[in-house]
Amino acid sequence: MLDAIGCTEMSAMLRGAAAQIRDNHELLGKLDSVGGDGDHGITMVRAMSHLEKAVDAASGKDLKSLLHDVGWGILGVDGGATGPLLGMFFMGMSEAAEDIETLDALGLTDAFEAGLAGVRAQTKAQPGDKTMVDALVPAVMAAGCAAEDGGDLLSVLRDAANAAAAGAAATKDMQARFGRARNIKELSIGTPDAGATSVSLIFAGFLKGVEANG
């Protein structure tokens, strides 16, 4: 039973996310090459190795520092739009973990919400604009609902992962209004958004990470 996420559990979640991305990076590159420049796969792989480096180095640190170092590491990935967006997600989570040793279900959803706020401070993209926001918003909302309904940490993570996957899948029928793919207009319809797919992989990885650990 998983009833609190401390540094160990968060590290497992983060490594789970990295594994998911690495296993699917070719797909990510392909999705990005339709309307973008095809580099999203390699950028995400680099981001995840920065993430893992931060996790490796963080042993003994508190949650806030762990998440801060992960966010800062991803910000330093020199990854175009992805770096700041994803980096600020973890920077936001880090801020929510101020003075907190472990997260329960509500604490985790608070952290996710703060991460989302970190992302949304970087971009005007709204749900429906075919960006990673389309996976992130439903994931965070689903996590919040699960927690408010009294769900445990695993169900919070499961609902979040499912919602992220559904959100990413739904971007297939959308027309891109942000990112490079915006420029191909209606031609962007028919392919899921690369960044949204990454987010869904990250949330799937969070779940797998704690499951494997538990």
Added chain:
Amino acid sequence: MLDAIGCTEMSAMLRGAAAQIRDNHELLGKLDSVGGDGDHGITMVRAMSHLEKAVDAASGKDLKSLLHDVGWGILGVDGGATGPLLGMFFMGMSEAAEDIETLDALGLTDAFEAGLAGVRAQTKAQPGDKTMVDALVPAVMAAGCAAEDGGDLLSVLRDAANAAAAGAAATKDMQARFGRARNIKELSIGTPDAGATSVSLIFAGFLKGVEANG
């Protein structure tokens, strides 16, 4: 009966050469594109329009000036190797026409020989090296033989044209040792030389020119 070549007859010969080149310039470009840069057709067309301009402007001038102006005009064509070679052919002919009003068979072959000397001063290419020299040398030799055998002007021109054509055809089996085609070495074997083909067209045109005129 053609028994002397004055300015009128030489003009007809020159125009005949221009017509032949113009009718076949695409072939010339194609031949040059195998081992060279494919510009021989357009270069020759430009050379011939310089030639015609000189002929047009030469009315009333003597043979020497006519041929000099044609040669100088072709030298001014900015045509890579072709301009100097062909230009110096006519410059050479012009020198041989010093103080001469009309050419008989022997006079014409002398002029051709002087033209050949003009060309050979520009290049070390020998017969067998797959250049215009391979058409020019036999043409000039055949003209000389015909004249020495007492042939008339038409038979001199006919023998020269036939020899030039045979010389050009024989370049097909040669390996280029001069000009850009030299660089493709044995790959140049199998295609006749562009410049030699031009020379054979020019001699064919000389003949047609006087035939049409006479």
Added chain:
Amino acid sequence: MAMKKLVNKPENLVQELLEGFALANPGKVALEGSNLVVRTTPKLKDKVALVTLGGAGHEPAMSGFVGEGMLDISVPGEIFAAPGPPRVVEALRAANRDAGVLLIVLNHAGDVMSANLAMGMAKKEGLNVKQVLTHEDISGGPRSNPDERRGLVGCLPVIKVAGAAAEQGRSLDECLAIAERMEANMATLALAVSGATHPSTGDVIATIADGEMVVGMGQHGEAGGGTQSLKSADETTDIMLAALLEDLQVKAGDELFVVLNGVGSTTLMELYLVLRRAGQILESKGIKMARTLVGEFLTVQEMGGFQMCIGRLDDELKALWDAPCNSPALTVK
């Protein structure tokens, strides 16, 4: 279109190209810190410093603009990807001085996010930094909607005039005002005739059919604008220049610069044809082609095409344009 590039391991590409770039310009630039590109002879500390950031793969941009009369520091990113905020902050700190630092940012999502985050951090640290955003690509949308307009080769004129102003000892606010005036008075349109490949992934980053061309193509092969039949140099110039003059509301008597930026495989020969035609059009309209710049400044790998950038000049901007500079990509005596 298979990739035919002379590269080594993709993961080392940017590191290696920066080392070669520094080696190619030993008297002008050097690498410092986490691959910041700096001048070998720094500007005096009592003058405003200029910093920029941007993805690699566009050589000579942006690091080729580092030098006397131009930039002080460039922060190169990965291929086509902006550097993250940490290195931008590092650059702002390295450039920091009482006179202040002007950060020049091209409007691309990643660059803007990195710049904004870095500016926020720098200001928290008490650094005297200001920012100017270039977004002169008219294919993005109307002038009233600047967010949608990308920053293309117009960064070069902005860097040139702001860099000259800084060299003259103008204040940060003055440099900013000059950069913004130049920015507000220019317009760019990009043409693509053939595609390119991504040097790390090998992916085709734009495909353009035989006999076609795209007006309004972005700097990374992002489509946009209109696909149309390939046209002559004159016709293409007519189309592009008309759009630019309209967007910038250029009037008879105005003085313009014209920058033609080859993006890769398009030859100088072609750019000269385009410039010739542009000169004819402007003359016929009573507009003065006061300054020109033709070359490869901000490339998109081996893509075929060019960016046409025009800008309205006043006497001060002309004088700044003419001021000396000495950078790998542009030297004015």
Added chain:
Amino acid sequence: MAMKKLVNKPENLVQELLEGFALANPGKVALEGSNLVVRTTPKLKDKVALVTLGGAGHEPAMSGFVGEGMLDISVPGEIFAAPGPPRVVEALRAANRDAGVLLIVLNHAGDVMSANLAMGMAKKEGLNVKQVLTHEDISGGPRSNPDERRGLVGCLPVIKVAGAAAEQGRSLDECLAIAERMEANMATLALAVSGATHPSTGDVIATIADGEMVVGMGQHGEAGGGTQSLKSADETTDIMLAALLEDLQVKAGDELFVVLNGVGSTTLMELYLVLRRAGQILESKGIKMARTLVGEFLTVQEMGGFQMCIGRLDDELKALWDAPCNSPALTVK
């Protein structure tokens, strides 16, 4: 490979490109007489003048080298075709002066014939002219057989040092000796990875299969040297530099310049990788990479590839290399 070029009527191509070229460099060059490219601020008459000739289509070469510290007059020919002797003579007459005129000729049949005829005419007229021939392409044959070696981008170092010497007021014989010393001490090898099209005819002027490259390709797509599998930047550099060092018999302690001349669609990025590797190799052999020049100087339309040119420098040549110059294609402060 269909041609995708922005051109107008082929028969006007050279005229139009020259007009655009002059428009792009108004403070530097102008067209005079029958399209001779001259400086806008001529060199003093008591100094030796430098003249060159060469086909168009290789922009910025050769006319881009006209300017202070470089050439006085360039005689551009047609696309890939040398100008005829009449215009070369016109240039020699225009450059004529008591100090003398140095004609710089690249070893290509047409150029050499035109130059020789023009030199003959000029001497008959009593002009004080001398000639230097560049032929540093090692793919043509051994050093002992200079006739077979083409003149490639090595013309640029020769023009640079001879131009600087002329600017310093050195005599015609001294300028000639300097040009010949530089010429005798350099070696070039060209690499092609992708082909190009002829801008007037539209013909493909070289085809190189996917996954292949050609070492020793000529300046107009003439094949030569060896077709081999496409290699990494490092491996390619190793092969080319080894051949050049061998040909020039370079020894530890020698000081070299390295010029990397992109011929069209190969990016600066790639050239930087090559330079980086060249620097490593030279360092490991105790050879000094004393000067470098990386860019597009003598192009072959949109061909992919580059020319690597190395040359042995002595103190005098180094000083001449560093002297200021101001031409469209190269400016040294």
